[in-house]
Amino acid sequence: MHKQIILNLPVRDLDKSKAFFSALGYSFNPQLSGEHAAMMTITEGSIQAMLTTEAFFTSLIDKPLVRAKEGNEVVICLSCDSREEVDTLIARAVAAGGRTPHPPEDHGFMYDQGFEDLDGHLWNLVWTAPPEQAL
Structure with a gap:
């Protein structure tokens, strides 16, 4: 039934996060990326991660953001x-x-x-x- 997994992850600094994951060999889809988010390809066609600024991420949810460094x-x-x-x-x-x-x-x-x-x-x-x- 489901053909893709897309993770949505909040990040503090989008440019630094893109540089970090680029260093691991992952690429980003420029058509699905912008000022507030970047679509990272983990496995072509099946696993992707949308890295979103914390401000944008919190606009999509109705409860507090969990800081991954704290829990x-x-x-x-x-x-x-x-x-x-x-x-x-x-x-x-x-x-x-x-x-x-x-x-x-x-x-x-x-x-x-x-x-x-x-x-x-x-x-x-x-x-x-x-x-x-x-x-």
């Missing part, structure tokens, strides 16, 4: 094709100003690590072995 409601988890991709994206996130809240976890069949972006949103990157390797 968490959600962890955004993205799959990766390899352990190396997890490590590479984590290194890029840290180099761009993010932080890692915990060390990598290696369970043999699954490898993951997370990062916190500039606004405190938590992202987890995970690789899982193909079924034939997981046995």
Whole structure:
């Protein structure tokens, strides 16, 4: 039924957030971006994030904005094709100003690590072995 996931995330500084996620290799759709928001492509055609200024985001909701640096409601988890991709994206996130809240976890069949972006949103990157390797 549903063919896309579009996350809406409030950010304090749209330009800094765009630079942060660009450093991780994500791109932005200029047709769906402007002064108050930017559409970030995570996976072509299926997963996107609309980064919105806090002022614009609060105009869309009827309750207080939760500051992700003060508390968490959600962890955004993205799959990766390899352990190396997890490590590479984590290194890029840290180099761009993010932080890692915990060390990598290696369970043999699954490898993951997370990062916190500039606004405190938590992202987890995970690789899982193909079924034939997981046995």
